[in-house]
Amino acid sequence: MAASEQVIGSNVVLLWLDNHIGQPENCHELKEQFVTSTAFIHLFHEVEPCTQFIQTVKDKKVFAIIQGRYAREIVPCLEQHTSDPVVYIFCMDVGEHSDWAADRECIVNGGILNHEGDLLTRLTQGLADYAISKASEHQSKKRACEEWAKNLIQEAKRLRTEQCTLMFKTDPFSDKETPCAPPET
Template identity: 30%
Template structure:
């Protein structure tokens, strides 16, 4: 995967009461860190909310578990730095009743399996990076656009063997990167 470009301004935050337990979800956390770096974990809602309040210059992709979900969402939903909220829970039906009132959580963001959570997160972060790359490209910041596209492609490539849509997006990103590389050579 490409190195994290300096113009990437997002962070993944995960609030889960089990993170303080030794050995809890270590394999899953490592997988998420590998794919969604940076990943910041919390096990206490108040500490998590304080951190979110302190982050003004990054977009946040927030994951929370069922026990914390409703109170946390109510507290942070309207903050401008929150891009998406994911609720990782075993009881999707229970949460689907109240979650509809919040626009930053779609029903697809109620997730009960870690691979689905990872896939949804990659799709949303990749889309976010592509939109930022598009802005850079329109602003003639071609190097920055290429870096964002490369990083997004690296994310999609992580899951493209299992997901046909991710293969198509990865191919589209490859074409954009190739086009930008050609433009850069022409300007040299």
Template identity: 30%
Template sequence: MPPNGINELICCFENNVALIHFVSTIDDALTLIQNETDKMIIFISSGTLGQVIIPTIVSNYTHVHSFYIFCTFIEYMSEWALERKYETIMKMYNHETDLLIRLVRDASNDLIKLGQSYMTLNDGESARKCFVTAQTLEIQANTTDTLHAPLLVRLKLLEGDNGLIQKARDMR
């Protein structure tokens, strides 16, 4: 991994998707969630904090989209999540780089879907913006993820003469 790979992923996400807010207490996290009711929230926490706060969030705040958990004991957290039926909304990682790469790739996938919905509305410019942002995220994830072969499926979908970016440009 490049020396500043984690920082580059965080900056790429913040510059292209959304701001990342850091909090240090459960009360601060709940206050932030309460104050951001008009936004889709992606919650990232440790496993220990997640066990305490996620049940409250799931019960009270439907605008929290998903949970990314950074933990050492994934097996234990997986059992905990399965017992509460959280497996569809929680993703767990034991390495921060893996978590951030998945977050960036998930955001890219969501942007591609959003861009495709703009295409059905014949809004090529909005679709193009989504697709270009998804492309940027995929390139950064591939650059940072030096342990695995580059993931090219989405880039192939986006790029080239018959790619989604070009199709969106052609709609203008």
């Protein structure tokens, strides 16, 4: 597993609720295609175990593929128990879900799809977009930490110089008995 997958992937939960695809003996090639392209998928073929699982997910980004017949039941659970989930409704009749789903941001961010290739493409792009946003967030945090460290180092040098002139006869940052001298800049 690549380092980026370990970092980003550890924060991602991918689940798929479908009464046919969720069965272990069904759709091996399709599931393999998704696992190869995306990440580990938690598969469910019944609502109750899926609901119980969703309730245990804490502090993770959830990407959910939901069979159309379960969407109205499971989407509120996802919205209630997870933060900003992305939901892909996989169904035969896109029109059947378009009206009620149009008001659900999690579905607008994912989509309503009826072709597995489109679903895989959208899901892979959604995961890529999330990874990019996390990388940007980490870069910003890194820059902020580096700036903070730089300021702390300068403050430590200022304090050291002040302390050397007032109190110390040896360098407080060294175990050696050395004359206290101004720090190098």
